[in-house]
Amino acid sequence: MNETLSTDETRVAPAGLTLRPYAGVADLPVIVDIINRQSEADGVPFRAELGHMRTYYVNPSDAFDPVRDTTIAEVNGVPVAYSDRSWVD
Secondary structure, three states: OOOOOOOOOOOOOOOOEEEEEOOOHHHHHHHHHHHHHHHHHOOOOOOOOHHHHHHHHOOOOOOOOHHHHEEEEEEOOEEEEEEEOOOOO
16 A cells, blocks of 8 residues: 555644653553553453552663653643653664
């Protein structure tokens, strides 16, 4: 398939949307809550646990450093999503 998809250039972000960097371990309950709400909405039985996330986030590596690689999305100051980036060699 060699198709180019056009994008809607009139699309705007939701009112009140801000993206912010990871603010340290204080963000971990927020991240766990977002993961678990998403899993529940998708009917996935998996639930993230704070202890597991803490272990992952407090041990940065070349492939994943939460300060560099995690973004929290908020709408009117309420966290609604997060994203993290990593790589595997």
